[in-house]
Amino acid sequence: MSYYKPKFQHPKLPKNELGYTVADYDGAVSTLCAGCGHDSISGAIRNACFLSAIPPHRIAKLSGIGCSSKMPTYFLGKSHGFNSVHGRMPSVATGASVANRDLIYLGVSGDGDTASIGMGQFVHLIRRNVNMTYIVANNGCYGLTKGQDSATADLGSVGKYGVKNPFDGIDLASLAVLQGASFVARSFSGDKEQLEPLIRAAMAHRGFAFIDVVSPCVTFANNVGSTRSYAATRDNLDAMPIDFVPMREEIRTQYKEGSSQTVTLHDGSIIHLHKASRKYKPDSREDALMALQTANRTGKVLTGLLYLDTDSQDLNHTLALATKPLNSLGKDELCPGSRVLKSINEGLR
Structure with missing residues (x-):
């Protein structure tokens, strides 16, 4: 069965400064599980682009493989898009950004x-400071292959089948700060008020901007004991067909900077969130790493803008590349003749 969004738009829909409505930033109807936080991320991206008045045709969406990598289908249907092979989206993003710096690159990936x-x-990708926004929809499991723990699953987290994860999880936000990312943030898929501004800031940043979004899996993290649970469950869910997901209302939350919030999920399990205070200074890598590690030790998820380098220079600047997109260079520019080639060679002697 196929589903299509109606093309009709209400004549009084608000428009941004370019004359676009938010519907102009829509994509196809989502086929993700009902209540999936990934759809909230898609909605936040759509709204962020609308509010920032970015022309859809100036955005290039890039992804790999996974539930999260299906997301670009569900937003910005009038933008450029490339779905790469598993784990190889960074190579495509690097090549595309070097070939055409006029586009705004948005990568969507999973843990x-x-x-x-x-x-x-x-x-x-971090080391080269490629000019792009990179969003990870982080649920700690492999949703497309029946819920195995991913590399970001927390130590001791109980999986769908009752097995505790024996390994420490990789903290992607800490890794990004440590490896030199010039913009690092973390948010929760249910916190629209925080996530949308972070996406807008990331897309305006020159250099590599990374956002780690906690987006719990409603299908395979549906058990008590999972530290990333956002489950939509019933007592007899395990007896149902594996591809059937009961409809559940999406969980949302809103809380002040510098405060903690306990969110009770559908299955009764709890996730503890902590939003960085306005007093937090995000221009120190050492402070950012310390804050992340402190939050990890206390079992909290630190959200907000974690680190920002205001003097960042992206890959194109580092390599002193031409400002004109490579795909728009003409014959005279690409083949300037023997005289120019000779002068270049002389300069290398």
Whole structure:
């Protein structure tokens, strides 16, 4: 069965300064599980682009493989898009950004796509400070392959089948700060009021901007004991067909900076969130790492803007590349003749 969004728009829909309505930033109807936090992230991206008045055709969406990597289908249907192979989106993003710096690059990935098979590429994307926004929808499990623990699953977290995770989880936000990312943030998929401004700030940043979004899996993290649970469950869910997900209302929260919030999930389990205070200074890598580690020790999820380098220079600047997109260079520019080639060679002697 196929579903289509109606093309009709209410004539009084608000418009941004470019004359676009928020519907102009929509994508296809989502096929993700009902109540999935990933859809909240898609909605936040759509709203952020609308509020920032970014023309849809100036955005290039990039993804790998996984539930999260399906998300670009569900927002910005009038933008450019490239769905790469598992863990290889950073290579595509690097090449595209070098070829055409006029586009705004938005990468969407998951904890498996980034922290496992794509870890090597992710680290080099940070090291090169590629000018893009990189969002990880982090649920601590592999939703497309029946819920195995991912590399970001917390030590001791109980999986769907009752097995405790024996390994320490990879903290992608700490890794990004440590490896030199020039913009690092973390948020919760249910906190629209925080996530949308972070996305807007990330897309305006020059350099690599990373946002780790806690987005619990409603299907495979549905058990008490999971530290990333956002489950939509009933007592007999395990007896139902594996591809059936009962409808549940999405969990949302809102709380002040510098405060903690306890969110009770559908299955009765609890997640503890802590939002960084306005007094927090995000321009120190050491302070950012200390704050993240302190939050991890106390079992909290620190959210907000964690680190920002206001003097960041992206890959194009570092390599002194031409400002004109490579795909728009003409024959005379690409083949300037033997005289120019000779002068270049002389300069290298």
